[in-house]
Each structure stands twice: as C-alpha cells, then as structure tokens.
Amino acid sequence: MSDLFTHLGEDFLERLGEGLPAREIPRGTILFVEGQEGDHFFCLLRGQVRLFRSTGDGREVTLHMVEAGDLFAEIVLFERDTYPASAVAVEDSLVRAVPRGRLLGLLAEAPLREEFIRNLVGKMRFLSQQLYVLATMDVRQRLARFLAVRFGQVPLITLDLNKQETAAAISVRPETLSRALTSLKEQGLLRWSGKTITVDPRFWEDL
Amino acid sequence: MSDLFTHLGEDFLERLGEGLPAREIPRGTILFVEGQEGDHFFCLLRGQVRLFRSTGDGREVTLHMVEAGDLFAEIVLFERDTYPASAVAVEDSLVRAVPRGRLLGLLAEAPLREEFIRNLVGKMRFLSQQLYVLATMDVRQRLARFLAVRFGQVPLITLDLNKQETAAAISVRPETLSRALTSLKEQGLLRWSGKTITVDPRFWEDL
DNA sequence: ACTCATTCTTGACCTCCGTCAATTACCGCC
C-alpha cells in the first residue's frame, strides 16, 4: 500500500484500546467538526474516514483519508483542544474514542513510544506529500495518486466510494472529476463503471 | 507570533546540542536536497530556513519556513532516511546537525518526551493549516497570512527577504506577487519599498 | 560615474478549474 504509511502494531492498538468500547458509525456520520473542543482522539478499527477542512463558502480540502488500523485527531493530545479539521465516515466504520490521557502512560515504554513517534513522523511525511500533490498536480495526476496509494498500480480496482466522495478526496468539484473521467475514457486510459475501475498501465505513468 | 507554533524550551535544546558543534551557513546555502540520504536532523539556532519541494519543471512548493529555536528534518528520525524536501537558508543562519540517535535517549525522560511530541503535533497542525491555506486562499490572502504569522498584524514591517524569496515562501511566481503588490498599492492597502512594508489595517481584514 | 548582472515589473496570452444551470442517468420505493 502506501510507502508513506507507518502502521501501528496490533500490540500497540490493543494496549491503547483495552477496556474501551468501540462504536459502530454508519457511512456519513460526522465524528467531529473543526473548531469543536475535544479531549479524545480516535482509532479506526474498520472502515474509512475522511478528514477535511471547509471554507465559509462551501469548498472543502481533504487533508487525509484515514484507513483502518490508524489513529487520527492525535492533534488534540497536547495542543489546545479544538479539532483543526472535520471527520466524516465515508464507509460504515468502527471507531474507538480514546481519552487523551490514555496514551501518555504508554509512552513510558520505549518500544511503544518509538512506534508512536514513528507513526506521527509518517503522518508529517504524508501531509508534506499531500501539500506537494495538491499544489502541483492536476486532477488526472491527483486521481492517479489517490488510487495508487489506496490500491497500488493494479489494472482492476473495486472502489467503495461514489464519485462525489472521490472528488472530495482529491479536493475537486464533482463536475471537474466527471470531465476528467470522460477525457480519460476517450484516451482509453481508464473506465469507471459502477464500483469497478479498469485501468490501462499507461495511466500510472507519471506517478 | 504564530499560534500554531509550539516552541521547544531552552533546556531541551541544550540537552540536545550538548557537545555538538554549530555551523554558520550563509544565506543561500543548501543544507540538503530532497531524496538525499541523511541520518541527521537539524536545530536552527539563528536565522531562517525554507523547506520546499520542487517539481521537475522548476516550480516549487514551500512546505515550511523554519524559525530560530526549532528543529527540522526530524522526519529522518525513524523513517527511511531520505529527506522528503530540500532546505535552503534564506538568511545567514546558525545550525546544528544532530545525529538521529541523540534524540532517542532524551525521550526516556517524560517531560522532554512530551515536549518533543507536543512540538511534532504542532508541526502537523501547521502542515494541515498550510495545506488549507495553499488550496483555498488567493495570493493576497497568502501574503497577508505569511506576514501576519511572522510579524503579527502590525502597520510597519521590516522584511529580510527579497521579493523572489517572498514569492517562493507563499508558493507563487515572482510575476504574480509583483502584480498582487501593484494592485494592493493602488488600493492603498500596502506599500513595499526596499526592506520596509507599510500596511493598512484593512489589509489584515480577512485573516 | 559607468557597466554589467541581477532583480523586478509589465504586457499579452493561455490553461485549468470553479461556477451556475440545464439535462440525463440511476436507484429505491410504494
């Protein structure tokens, strides 16, 4: 999957979650909105969550698509306790809210602490990459990267998101994605029908 | 200064730097380039460093302007050891290269470790913010934010950067900055002569 | 003060993407 990712181990997640309930959230659930106060961060056990920020006038920027097995909103760990982004489940998901204090204890153990910091640093790397991608790549490239990061450069993809959500994930308007897809289809690079995407190898050419 | 920043304490920096030499680097020095292998991260003691990524065709995206008293390139702490960005001194600066192993020892002490993680989390918050800014704000707003973060919303600013570097800092072409400045001058919002910038309070209006 | 080089400005043009509006396709539901 993504080389930018640094997954946390089973042990770590178990220790972190011990005794805490997990919560089923259906697709579309908003976990928190930017500016909201919070003293919990989250562990995504199953499903998919999109972290994004909105402008006043309805535009959105997607910061990160969280995958199962990762933490998110660690940002409230120490910093002033408002979430800097909003979180929405784009699939039916299972999350566990972890009170901020819970983690600090674990950090006393060197292996766990290093694992956690490694994970944080991996996220910084991802955000830097994301910044670069958003600022320099066009829609075609952003789509290619989005798919490549999630599924690898394979010829056949089954995507659990609809086009609106996909457009949001790469921070463009649905109309723009639609046009890009039309053009890609004309060039024979990509066909998207239903939940299935057929990709020509040349589509991946420019990373 | 920036509310997104979480400065490291004197103690921390001293412990980290004990016995390590500091190095004077004149303005324009490239500390490392993206893709380069590295097992040191850096502490900026004085001056100013710009972290950026380049596209093949000469465009650049500025990820972060590092200020004195902060670390950078901590990304090589655990992750595979290539720098994901390039670093250039935009002022005469004083830096200290810290071998990656040095920090891991310090993390055993709870206060230092929490300080370090707090700093990392602050950087994540900054990057998220930067992503948002770059994706949604126009040149005028990016300039306003850049100046506000560095100097606060004051009426008179002495800027140590030339226009090229300023343009790079907000990730636009010099021509674009030039046009924006002309327009701002016409509106009486901002005058930039030499190293001095005179700002009308209205310039700060939309954060 | 003169020269040469760099930096800055200005102009003309173009491209990508957002916006708004109008259809059209799709899917659940009674």
Added chain:
DNA sequence: GGCGGTAATTGACGGAGGTCAAGAATGAGT
C-alpha cells in the same frame, strides 16, 4: 411499472494564476 429524489453529466462562461518575453530598475564592482 411508474415516481421522485439524488447523483452524474454536459455546456457555457469566467477568473486566478502560470508562461514567455520584453523592458525598467536596482545595485555592486571597478
């Protein structure tokens, strides 16, 4: 099967900023 609502497509248009090239301004060194 027909109906209605959401999702997706398509068209026309506009604006912000990039690109390329030509000048103007600045500044350092002799």
